[in-house]
Amino acid sequence: MSIGRVLIVDDHKRVLTALQILLQDEFEEVQTLSNPNSLLSTLATNQYDIILLDMNFSAGVNTGNEGLFWLKKILDKDTDLAVVLMTAYGDVELAVKAIKVGASDFILKPWDNNKLVSTLKTALELRRSKQKIIQLENEKAGLAREMNQASTQMIGRSKPMLEMLRIVEKVASTDANILILGEHGTGKELIARELHQKSERCNGIFITVDMGAITESLFESELFGHVKGAFTDARESRIGRFEIASGGTLFLDEIGNLSMPMQAKLLGALQTHKIIRLGDNQVRDIDIRLICATNKNLVQMVVDGEFREDLLYRINTIQIDVPELRYRNGDVAVLAEYYLRKYAAKYNKENLRFAKNTIDKLMGYSWPGNVRELQHTIEKAVILTDNPELLAEEFLFKERRINEIKNEAVSFEEMEKQLIGSSMDRHKGNMSHIAKELGVTRPTLYHKIKKYDL
Numbered sequence: 001m002s003i004g005r006v007l008i009v010d011d012h013k014r015v016l017t018a019l020q021i022l023l024q025d026e027f028e029e030v031q032t033l034s035n036p037n038s039l040l041s042t043l044a045t046n047q048y049d050i051i052l053l054d055m056n057f058s059a060g061v062n063t064g065n066e067g068l069f070w071l072k073k074i075l076d077k078d079t080d081l082a083v084v085l086m087t088a089y090g091d092v093e094l095a096v097k098a099i100k101v102g103a104s105d106f107i108l109k110p111w112d113n114n115k116l117v118s119t120l121k122t123a124l125e126l127r128r129s130k131q132k133i134i135q136l137e138n139e140k141a142g143l144a145r146e147m148n149q150a151s152t153q154m155i156g157r158s159k160p161m162l163e164m165l166r167i168v169e170k171v172a173s174t175d176a177n178i179l180i181l182g183e184h185g186t187g188k189e190l191i192a193r194e195l196h197q198k199s200e201r202c203n204g205i206f207i208t209v210d211m212g213a214i215t216e217s218l219f220e221s222e223l224f225g226h227v228k229g230a231f232t233d234a235r236e237s238r239i240g241r242f243e244i245a246s247g248g249t250l251f252l253d254e255i256g257n258l259s260m261p262m263q264a265k266l267l268g269a270l271q272t273h274k275i276i277r278l279g280d281n282q283v284r285d286i287d288i289r290l291i292c293a294t295n296k297n298l299v300q301m302v303v304d305g306e307f308r309e310d311l312l313y314r315i316n317t318i319q320i321d322v323p324e325l326r327y328r329n330g331d332v333a334v335l336a337e338y339y340l341r342k343y344a345a346k347y348n349k350e351n352l353r354f355a356k357n358t359i360d361k362l363m364g365y366s367w368p369g370n371v372r373e374l375q376h377t378i379e380k381a382v383i384l385t386d387n388p389e390l391l392a393e394e395f396l397f398k399e400r401r402i403n404e405i406k407n408e409a410v411s412f413e414e415m416e417k418q419l420i421g422s423s424m425d426r427h428k429g430n431m432s433h434i435a436k437e438l439g440v441t442r443p444t445l446y447h448k449i450k451k452y453d454l
């Protein structure tokens, strides 16, 4: 028996009785209605999955117009209801008209019992699939809205920043592939999100894949998906990031970390706009806007034979260079103020201010870890301070010259390690909370935990 509620509408009592007897063993609930005039009030108080509706109600007038009239009324109330129509006259034109208006199917009287039952069951399945699709579409749109809302506003009014934002503004609405270059923590992911939000695809999904955290063996399954049984651990079929991002934007972070074989596979998908799930043979079209980012010098990598030239050309239709924080005069002060307000609110220290000379000290520092380092530095200071003002002495920077920046990367790594370690303690290993606090994706977090052996 199928789980489904059926309403039969026909003005012939004998038809109603015969259909009810036939269908009550096949469906969960079967009700009848001999007068269509009470159809709308019946629909208002009861829920059905299928309506089996006669086309001709007034004796002697067999135009089917009454059926079409009631069909429209039903669909006005609930566009997803499956309506199967019945007529004693095999009028193809009328059938086409009814299907165009939104009927699920059409049955001729006298009916064949088996055919009638299977038509209704197919209509029911179709309704279920439609409902599932609508539910998934709603969930997807809701998720996209939530993800878009969650992203931070871009802060910065310095000249290099304004120049970059002007380019972002210009290229966002195009569907061009974009390559974002910049040091760690300069805001590449934030810019990618901004591009997505300002694009025609803003109601679609923005999805990030951290290429630095993806292993050779998982690459294809992660990006292209797999079918059940494609490899030992593939217990269920799974769609890949390319398909999830369909209609939206796919952001490939740390693209410079891809091995040559992975680059070849990625290039294949980008050239053909098609993918094949691992273990499958169906070719599927992909519809994504591609944004890539890296802190590596890809041109040098091409020269060194570490990055495919054809892939570089494919991904950098437009290149955006994100300026390092140390070259953004004035942005440090604005960002510092922004993060002070954010963390003061978070840690219930709303009245906390910077002391007079603190901002000068922050502006004098070179910020090798860029905005992320500034963000974490302010958060740490807000947590640790017992003063009503954040004093310059509370920020302990080793003064560094530009030629020391190479070594700074090492000390920044040390700092990053400590930050992750303390966040892990604070959140008792809850990866979602840690990733949220540190402003990184979970794959990046896993990668860093592995890297620092935490």
Ligand SMILES: Nc1ncnc2c1ncn2[C@@H]1O[C@H](COP(=O)(O)OP(=O)(O)OP(=O)(O)O)[C@@H](O)[C@H]1O
Residues within 6 Å of the ligand: 152, 153, 154, 155, 156, 182, 183, 184, 185, 186, 187, 188, 189, 190, 191, 253, 293, 295, 371, 372, 375, 438, 439
């Ligand atoms: N202009 C900005 N305004 C506000 N916040 C910013 C800005 N730039 C970066 N941030 C913040 O700094 C942190 C790091 O930014 P993001 O992750 O986008 O950098 P990234 O360049 O992608 O870093 P990585 O190369 O390490 O992946 C995030 O928390 C982000 O919100």
